[in-house]
Structures are given as C-alpha cells and as structure tokens.
Amino acid sequence: MCDGEETSLVENRFQWSDDKNVCTPILSYVDVQKLKCFRPPWHDRILALSNTSSSCYSGQDLQCRRAHPDLLKQRRERKDVPKTLFCHDLRGGYREDRFVNGSPKHEEYRFFHWAGIDTFIYFSHQLVTIPPPVWVNSAHLHGTKVLGTLITEWDDGKKVWDEILKSDGAVEDFVDNLVAVCCHFGFDGYLLNVENTIPPEHVSRLEWFVQLIHHKLHDKIPHAEVIWYDSVTEKGELKWQDELNSLNRTFFDNCDGIFLNYTWKEENLKTSAENAGSRHLDVYVGVDVFGRNCYGGGGFNSCQAVELARKYSLSVALFAPSWVHEYLGSPHFVHLEYAFWQKLWPYLYVHGPTQLPFSTTFCQGYGEKLYHNGQVVSDAPWYNLSKQQYQPSVPSCLEDKFVEPILKARKEEGSTNSVKEDVLQLITTGCIQHCSLDAFTGGGCLQISRSCSGNKSQRILICSFSADGQILVSVATKAPSKGNPNLNVLLVTEDSKGSCSKWLLMGQGAGNSDDDRKHVFPLTQKQIEKLKHRVESDLFDSLSPSIGSGWKLSHHLLDLQETIVEIGVELCEPGNSILLGLLRILPLTAQE
Template identity: 50%
Template sequence: ASGRAAPGRGGRQRSGSSGSAMAEAQDAPGRRGKRPGDEVEEPARHFDTKTTEPVSFFLSSLEELLSWKPDGNGDFNICTVPLAERQPPLHSKRPRTLVCHDMRGGYLEDRFIQGSATRNPYVFYHWRYIDIFVYFSHRTVTIPPVCWTNAAHRNGVLVLGTFITEWTDGEKLCEAFLAAGEEASRAVSEQLARIAQHYCFDGWLVNMENTLSAAAVKNLPPFLRHLTAQVHSAVPGGLVIWYDSVLQNGTLKWQNELNQDNRVFFDACDGLFTNYNWKEEHLERTRALAGPRQTDVYVGVDVFARGDVIGGGFDTNKSLRLIRQHGLSAAIFAPGWVYEHLGEENFLHNENKFWGLLAEYLPTHSICTLPLATSFSLGMGTSRFLDGKVEEAGPWYDLSAQDIQPLYSEHEGRLNTSCCLQDAWCGGSSLRLQGIIPAGEEHVAIRLFSLQMPAPPKLFLTLLYKLEGSNTEFAVALELTTWDSGTCHEGNVTSLPEPNSRHHPRFLPAPPPGLAKLLASCTRGSHGWTSRCYELELQDCSLRDLSLLVSRQQPSLQEMPFSCLLGEVRVLDAASVGAAPPQVQSLSASQLWWQEGPTAEQLSLSLTLRWAFPPGQAGWFRVFSQGVRCRQGQTPPQLLGLAHACLYRAVGLAVPRPAAGQSCRLELLVEPVLHDELPVDPQRWGRLVLIYSAPATGTSRDGH
C-alpha cells in the first residue's frame, strides 16, 4: 500500500486476521507531515507533543466545550470496560459512598493512556467499598482519564467528570451560557451529555463557585434539569450531582447542608455534595428536609481536615460514623491525603490502614457475574510479571491494567490482607494473606469476594499460590458459601448439603478430557507457585462468598502463624470454558512517524495499530513486535505493551535501517487476553507485516 494521508488523517492499510500488509510512512498524530521540531498543530491535545503517545485531556473554556466533536484521534480516551454489575445496585436506598479524587491539579502520570514508567505512583484499589468515583480538577471541563474509568468500571463503580466555574472568569462563563437564555444553556448541557456518552463515563459533578447574576441563577435549575435528563438519556444509569456552593438568589455561600436556600438545585438533579464544615445539627436538618431522598445527599468529608471539621486523616471515621447514624451518603474528598501527606514510601500500608479504619461504615458490594478471574494486580509495580517470573524489569504504572480487587480484610491483628509488589504471578503484584490459626482450631477462612448470583450447575475454580516463611505446615484451598436455601444441594439431589452452606470444591489432579485449555492452566505452576484446579456441582444454589481456607497439616493446641501469596483466582462456569475464542480481525497500521534511531544503524518508528474484536470478549490485549529482518535472522518477540481497547500506539520502536535498495520486514502481533484468562491459540491472534525500504535519493530522512 502506498500514498500520503489526507491532511489531519492517517492513511490506513488493512490486513486479514492472519494476513499481511505493507505500508509506507504516513503522518504522525498532531504533526500532519511536519518534521520533528516543527510546531505541533491539533490534534495535539490527544497526543504527547514530544513522543506522540496518546494522553487524556480536558477542555479549558466554553468555546472548547461548544466546539467539541468526536474525533478519531480521541478514540484512545474511550473507556472500553463496561460497567460491571454488582449488588446492591446504586439506586437501592442503602447509603452510598462517593470518592472525589483531587490531587495536585490532576492529569499527572495518569494522563498517559498506555501507562508510564512511574515509580511509587498513587493508586486507588478499595473499589468494593465505594459506589461513585469523581475525577476532580480546576479545568472547566474535566474529562476523567480513561485509565480511571477502566479500573472503576471493571469493579462496578460509576465515574463522573467535573464541570466547574470559578472566580471572575467563572462569572463571565456563567453569564455567557446561563444568562443568555435557554438555547445557550441547552447547548452546554447537550455537549456535556455527548462527551460523557462518547468517552463512556457516567455523568458529571457540577461545581459553580462564583456569584451568579439574577438572570443566570434563574436559568440554573432548568439547566440542571435538562443536563440530568440528557445524561439519563445518553448514559444508562448516569448521574448529575450538584456541589453545595451557590444559593437560589445567586450568592456564593457554602451551606454545609441541604436547606431551603439550595434545595431548588437538589430537586433539579440526582444529588447534592455538601461542603465540609458541618456539625451534627446540619445532618439532622438535612435528613428531615431530604425525606425519602436522604441517600441522594452526599455529605462532604475533607480528608485534609481544612476548616472546622469533625475529623479528617486517620480520624475520618469520626465523620463517617455521624453521617451513617443519620442514614446519609458520604462524599470522601481527597483521600490522596494518605499519599500526599504521609509520603510515597509506605503508601500501600498507610492506604490499607486508612480504609481499614473506615470499613465499619462502608457497606461492601457483591460481584454478580462470571467469569471471575483476577491476578490482584494494582495496575502498577516495580516489575511486570508473567507466569511467575519477571517479564520486564523496572517501574510501571497503568491503572487500566488493574485487576478486579478483593475485599481487604483485617481482624484485630489476627488476619491481614495486603499487596505484595516483590512477587507476582501476572501483572505487578500479588495478594499477601498473613494471620494466625488460633489454638485448638483446625483452620481459618479469609473472605476474598462477596458474591450474589445463581450458581451454574457446574463450576471450575483455579488457584495459584505460594507459601511464605519458614512455617509451611499448612494447606490452602478455596471455599464457596451459598445463601441458605431449602432447595440448594451439592452434587446430585441425594447428597446432603454441608453445614452452614459451606462447599469445598473437589480437587482435580487433572481436568476432564476435552478441556485442554483448562488442563494447561492446571499444570502451569512454576517459580515456586503451586497451581490447583477444582470443580463443584451445585443445584438450585445462589453463591454468597469466595474465601481462602487455610488449614493445619497436623492437629495442635498451639496457635499457628501463616503467610502466603495468592497469584491468581478464577471462578468459571464450566459451560463456557470449552467455547472457541473469537479471532482478532482487520489489523491495520496508520499514523506512521519515522525518526533517526538511537544508533546510526537504526531508525525509530512510531505507529498506531487498530483491529476488530467482539466487544466485551477480551479483558485486554498484548501487543508484540517480532521478526525484524533486513538480511537474515530475526529477533525474538518483544512485548511492546498492553492495550485496553482495539487500538495501540507503538512509540519509538527501534528497527534496523535498510541499506540502499534493501527492504526490511517487521511483524506485529496482537494477542487477546480473555476474561477467563485461558490461553488463546496464536492462530487467532492478529498479525500484520510491515515492509519498509530506504527512501529515494533526496527524500528527507525525518518524518517520512
């Protein structure tokens, strides 16, 4: 294939799923054929101007908001992880927990969509305890970086962006769209709803921290009603929440409660996020006024404890206790205090301590779909592991690669669940379980996940673990509990259920014939990791909890300490295990950008890969380069990175420089990683062959 790209668009070559394509250079994103060093034009906000890596972005003005329209260059910012189902659903009347993330202005290392080599980054992973995640910054339109939406959705949590106006500029902006009449305000609400729909996040926090004119404040409730209706229409389950700031007369005055001065805005949207300087009498009045909508009031808690507050920092539980006593929802603002105030070094320990202190007031959520498969990765690490060994050394950070997270249990010092970055089966971390089997007891059960779903007739379960420390006189296994029911039976109808609805799946030395994929995963323990497979047949049961059972090898009257790492846990519906996976289709390359290489014998190539794969079928994709050949021989496959959508931008790939009259061949591979994490035959991967040659005499070496 040959030919230049049209202005502003990268040309594209297509191949079959296992076919090949040849391509000449096209324009790099944001560069439109310019040489390195030339001024970068739009769409620069979608890509890092130095490297052309895709980045998350915001909108800085009303003009940018109104002129926004979908653009193929922004596809990297689209969340591809559907919002996972969980129980109870958000619309239940149980008090909710909102987390508002505000860290150093936002768009830090989390703006790099394909990850970065950040050491000791901030991560959030206590998703089981919260309902809503707000990404906050002081930009006019804060579009959440897609890595946060991917991680939150994988764990069943909604993500909101922020629409904020502040100071004198905020007054002018509000005058321009609120005081100008219904048509102008509707244009803004429709654009905000379109942006949430396009990038697949779940709505908006609206925060107007400036005085409003009489004309502007008159049109504010209709604007909120229209925005809420538009979001509900465009985003199933979407939300609009109003921050407690402006009063119905246009005055900027924080109330720290729901009252008659701000109720008109609460009535126009899905909820109110109150300011932080409240006392118990504010909560009493709020509850009385909210009536049946009391769980739509999110009482603000500033973890930095600025102003006259009940409690922040490690005393945040004091605020939560009062909020829950009055049946209200909570909005925890800036929990990054743990990272910013206490430092990076012991962050994971301090983070678990912070959320452990709050756990009593944070109702947990249950998973309600299979497969459930996780390697417990936090989306960061000091190395990247695969099959129990280091695949790539060095720090990395990519929240899109965060796995489904468990409950982080702690019981009076006798049991502790934490993250281990030093060793993992896959990704960047494993789950460390430490505790004591009490004197006279045979075992302890450590709850990993709360479940709420009908059990399929047959389950397969897999476990990868590693025993730690000098004491290895204990055994580990998986335990499933079911909800009490007179009809629930294990195995056939004549077998008796175990007491307390506890089920211990049968260990499979080898899985049944015909399940070759599962066979491979049952015998793959290595590097000190042990692999176990189990099966469990149930009739008319509903799953309740998945736990790790730690048992003594020998009876003893002494208490026994234990420590082990979990590398992977999977719960699979046996009926779906044997299904053939789809094939990666239509792999293509576009937006090629050539530069001088790191050595005189090399060139540096950046390009965008796109492909097709059925939505929702893959957890992520692994992208490789292989077989760079100019004369003879080839290099082994090299992992370029992980993709969480059907596109990936390879940046700065060092390839051999062809001699005059010579062609070189580069093969690119895309491996889908399925939700059940069972291996996919390489014949079903995407493959693309790129053939390139030295330019004709007189052609620039840079850019083309």
C-alpha cells in the same frame, strides 16, 4: 468523527511528547464546543460499567477481628442504605494517571478499596475534568460509577456562565456538548461545581441547565449521575450552606444528589435529613480528608465525620482521600492506606461482583516487575490502573500502632523519611494483604497469613455469582521458602429457597472432614484434559500453563444450581503464610 468536523487542533489537545494516548482536561468554553464529535484514540479500550450485587453488607460485619456472623442475615438492599462517594483531588490531577498506556513511575497513587465505594469523581480546577481512562477502567471493573467535574470559579467562572446562559439555545448546545464528551470518554456523569455568582436574571436558566443535563444524560446513560455542589443559592449568591435548605433545594430537586460543603455542624446534618425527606440518601455529606475546618479534623480521624453522617442516614462524599499518599508520601503508603480505610470500613456498605466468568490476580495496577504465569517478563517498574485486577471486599486487619509515630515525623520534620527502624517494626502484616515482591500475573498478589481472630476461614470476596451447571474454579498459590503450607478455598452458596451450603476446595493436603462443608479435591491432569472441549479455546492453554518460581495451579470442578455469595480462604498447617496469585471461576459449556 462528525462529517466536516475540524479535528486537527482538537486532537492536538490530547498529546504529550507526541503521544495521543494522554488524557487532559478541557480548559475553555470554546474547547467544549469543539469536542462534541471527538472520540479519543482510546475510546474502544474503555471498560463498560460492570454489574454489581443489588444487595450489600455493612463493613462492620466484614472486619477480621469480629466473630464471623451469618453474613446473609446481615444482607441489605443497596437502594436502602447510605452511599459513599470518593472525590479524587491530588495535586491538581493529571499526573502519571494521565498516560493511557501507563507510566514507569510505579509509586504513584492508586486506590484498591473499591468494594466500599459507589461513585468516584475525578476532580481538578480546570473547566471540564475528564476522568483519565485508567481510573474509569479500574472503577468500572468494580462496578463503581465515574463522574467528571464541571467547575467554574470567581470572575473567570462568571464569564463562562455568561456565555452558557445567554440564551436557551446556548444552554442546550452546552448541555449537548457535555453529554457527548461524557459518552465519548466513557464516564457516567458530572459533579457541577459553580463557585461564582450568577446574575439573578440568569438563575432560572441555571436551574434549567441542571434539569436539562440531568435529563439528557439519563436519556443516553440510564445509570448516569449528576451531583450538585453546595455553593450557589437560588438567588445567584455564592454562599455555601453546609446543609440542604430552601436556598439550594431547587438544584437538588433537579439532579441526583447534593454534595454538601465541608464546614457543617451536627445541626446542619439533622436539618438536611429532615429537609431531604425520602431523598435523604441523595444528600452527600462533604468530608475533607485534609481536615480544613471539617468535623473531626480529617486525616485518620475522618471516620468521625463519616460516623456522624451515618447517624442521620446520610450519604458521604470523601474529598481527597489520596491525602494518605500526598501528605505522608509513598514509602509506607500501602500500610498507611490500609490503616486509613480500616477505620472507615465499619461505616461503609460493601458490594461485590456478579458476572461470570470471573478472574483476578489481585494486582493493584502497578508493579516493581511484571509477571506472567509466575515468571518475570519485565524487570522494569510500571503503573497502569487499567491493569488493576478485582480487589478484595475486606480491609486489612494490621494494627495501626505505627501511624502516630509516622504522623509525628511528618509534622515535625516535613517528611516520613526519618522514621526510625523501631517504628517500622511496628508495621505488622494483616491476615490478608497485598504483596508486591512476587506475582502470578501482573505486579502483585495477596499474602494470606494466619487469622488473628481465631477463625478457620477468612473472607476475601462477597459476591453474587449465579451458577447453572458445572463451573471450574482455578487457584494459583505459592508457599514461602520455609515450610509447605496449603491453602483451601471456601465457597458459600445459596439456593433458590435461601438455604446455604459450604464447599471447601482442598489444596494439596487432606482436610478435616468432620464438619458440614462439602470437600472438593483438585483435578488431575488427565481430568483437566477431558474438559478441553468444554472450555473456550483461548482459555484452555491457561489451565495448564508453563509456570515457574514455585507457583502451583490447581483446578476444582463443581456442579452448582446455586448462587455463590461469599469466597474465603483457609490456611492449613504447616506454615504461617502463603501467596494467592489467581482466583478464577469459569462456567463450562454443557456436556455433549
């Protein structure tokens, strides 16, 4: 805290039922002033932004039903491709996600397609929207930036800007306070949404405000982003343009990008691309998933608007993708969410993790129960996105025949509770899908089913893990009650000359050796014991834990001077599905 700062009232702003670990927005100009030196109780529990690969792949090349191309030939630099922004607006915000330590309401909205998202905005209609730390942690784990929102609306908003813009000193103070809030709460910038008129004599100061917050945020947070929403013009008029043009250009020139209003036509996109020139990737085409006067009508047709934006090499801002949960409800959420993002995936650019050690149990940040090492440690349901683990880089491939009947039921009867059993039977299991009925650690795992495309292997992650010596790859699997299938893990590596190798980490059974893949078999317990001195002490026990309920843990040792660029799985006979509950890659210390 700052010396002499009165904080008791400020601290009370972040309480709910006497719990200080609750995140809330900032409601007034005065409160912003008070928070300059305030650090929330959870400050040290915010994850830093993870590094992600500088290259990416088109989601078009990562779909299950496409023949597997040579992925590396499709690789592109992220700085050269359009970006995707997710603007989260769900019933006013700050629902169960406001609880820093989680909630027992496990059916709350969650997001798990981070590999296709560059920036996440938490949105509400309060003055300053502080992203709840559960969202910051989940996004940062996947290398996705998180922005808060500064919004002013109508007459009340005009009064706020009258205070901010009354002098140069007032502008500087407000900017300093916003930058401090961003730093103390661990997020990465702001969406600036000014939806009220600005007196003409104050417009130049508003332009300076945008320039100043951009400069000061980047000074404190080099990767920061400031995005301007297409609303106020250079004349101070509240007049949405639906394009980048001379009336909003000055704000675009002083920040990292512009978020276009949703009611655009194709000619607006063409004009925006032409006016942006070399900065066309900084133009985010607004797509309202609720479909309010938006091209394509939103919903499961949102992909039509995204496709058109990509035609002009423009970035996209998806507004309220939580529509799937809000409009259609929670009973069939996971399948509907898979179907929604499956339609969008061909138009997204997918990135992956780079940091070792790497570990994921594929938990989505919720559970009907809580598991540890395959054993139930709590029967209570829970929701906490801070506990989310790294998610796959690929969408599900389930068929979407069930979508239209569910949409029809929602439209005609106001809910999806009346969906008939014959409709539910249309919901098929994708090749790679989340399972909430079991877990190794957390609240869920992946269910791997036989590939519908006929490919032997199925991608689960694209990545860029640089290995310089021996690594230990650990995998936890569980077979269903019938059959005893095996799961092999496929690593694709690239050396310094661009040549690729494939490593097949074998499950319990023998594999086919008549291909070009290098086979690696599981270590014996005796071999694992010999590695004890080369593993950090707090990790060694996890190599041989007491596990239950049919889970099997295997370890594979590889010596690599290469970069792992892809991780896949291969389901072997007998059986049609298997659970994957842990994937961990651990660099070993050098041998003495």
